[in-house]
Amino acid sequence: MLNFDLSEEQNIIRQTIREFAEQEVKPVARELDEKEEFSVELARKMASVGLFGCFVGEEYGGSNMGYVGYIIAVEELARVDGSTAATIAAGNSLGIGPIAYFGNEEQKREWLPRLCKGEILGSFGLTEPDAGSDAQGSRTTAVQQGEDWVLNGSKIFITNASNPLAGVTTVQAVTGTRPDGRKELSCFLVPARHPGFTATPMHGKLMWRSSDTAELAFEDCRVPARNLLGQRGEGFKQMMQVLDGGRLSIAAMGLGGAQGAFELALGYAQQRKQFGQLIGKFQATQFKLANMALEIEAARNLLYKACWLKEQHRPFGQLAAMAKLYCSEVMKRVVTEAVQIHGGYGLMKEYHVERFFRDQKLLEIGEGTSEVQRIVIARGLGL
Numbered sequence: 001m002l003n004f005d006l007s008e009e010q011n012i013i014r015q016t017i018r019e020f021a022e023q024e025v026k027p028v029a030r031e032l033d034e035k036e037e038f039s040v041e042l043a044r045k046m047a048s049v050g051l052f053g054c055f056v057g058e059e060y061g062g063s064n065m066g067y068v069g070y071i072i073a074v075e076e077l078a079r080v081d082g083s084t085a086a087t088i089a090a091g092n093s094l095g096i097g098p099i100a101y102f103g104n105e106e107q108k109r110e111w112l113p114r115l116c117k118g119e120i121l122g123s124f125g126l127t128e129p130d131a132g133s134d135a136q137g138s139r140t141t142a143v144q145q146g147e148d149w150v151l152n153g154s155k156i157f158i159t160n161a162s163n164p165l166a167g168v169t170t171v172q173a174v175t176g177t178r179p180d181g182r183k184e185l186s187c188f189l190v191p192a193r194h195p196g197f198t199a200t201p202m203h204g205k206l207m208w209r210s211s212d213t214a215e216l217a218f219e220d221c222r223v224p225a226r227n228l229l230g231q232r233g234e235g236f237k238q239m240m241q242v243l244d245g246g247r248l249s250i251a252a253m254g255l256g257g258a259q260g261a262f263e264l265a266l267g268y269a270q271q272r273k274q275f276g277q278l279i280g281k282f283q284a285t286q287f288k289l290a291n292m293a294l295e296i297e298a299a300r301n302l303l304y305k306a307c308w309l310k311e312q313h314r315p316f317g318q319l320a321a322m323a324k325l326y327c328s329e330v331m332k333r334v335v336t337e338a339v340q341i342h343g344g345y346g347l348m349k350e351y352h353v354e355r356f357f358r359d360q361k362l363l364e365i366g367e368g369t370s371e372v373q374r375i376v377i378a379r380g381l382g383l
Helices: 008-035 040-048 066-078 082-102 105-116 235-269 283-311 317-347 353-363 370-380
Strands: 121-125 141-145 148-159 166-177 183-191 197-201 213-224
Touching: 008 040, 008 066, 008 082, 008 353, 040 082, 066 082, 066 235, 066 283, 082 105, 082 121, 082 148, 082 166, 082 183, 082 235, 082 353, 105 121, 105 166, 121 148, 121 235, 148 166, 148 183, 166 197, 166 213, 166 235, 183 213, 183 235, 235 283, 235 317, 235 353, 283 317, 317 353, 317 370
Parallel strands: 121 166, 141 166
Antiparallel strands: 141 148, 148 213, 166 183, 197 213
16 A cells, blocks of 8 residues: 655654754855855754764664655755755765765774764765766776775865865775776775875855865875775775765755745745736746646655665665656756746845755756766666
């Protein structure tokens, strides 16, 4: 029997995070965006309500709210501000995820409690200047010297890696050549501010302006062998499995952002007058809002099903790619119409909808472009 009802716990999560977002995030979102400022204070407040370690067990300090609960939390933050949602999405899916999934007991005990409490933030060192969609094109190298590994190379567009709370980065590096001639890729845990490792903030962004984005450099960065994550040569497989879960959080940002923009447009249509009546009385506006509501409902059902499959430990990668693709593109269509409904005011920074319009574009690019998602979906069809 199908049941589309959320559990009591999941409804409490939604209500709690919605209130938090309205009271703590919304009042500062525009100012932080304008200043391109990552807020340590806000990150600590999010930690205090259990927003880090959402899907990690309590034995490691996590809040263990499940993946559906985690996605609802990201959705509710994105309904108010994309940058804040990005901090949580990246901090959980990409920062905590690799260690939770592939770390040994020693690594989990060393890193997860602090990450789950929000004392430090984790990041995901995959993308390079010449290796974006081609994730196997990494040029960063790790050479074994005695009991250590020495890393050299660079990463770019890395979230949560250069702010004062940055604590550890999972770094994919080339560790050799496979028998078939392809690169052997492995992952390493590199502590923030480790000798030979520098993280430089990136500014001048169109979107997520109060999210921390950094460029990383490794110059003879020496880490002990115990910092190897999982088995040597398993790095690319690890990264792709982490991205499957990460796509769900990006989808949640698309869904939440679409919901937020829709509510702004609906509210505006119910109070803005033209030609002697509310613009919400015009059929053209009504049809826009009806289409927005339709697509948001379809996106939510697709995303929640993918999350449910993950929680049931069933194959979910195909649906995750669909959800990421669809939710990000739904938000594009919704925010475009939301700005249109606002007219000239929608182009002004004093109205929140213009920030939603800017923040959406990243969702079609980050954690696998829309084109890559279509490749993943096609491969799942046996093509």
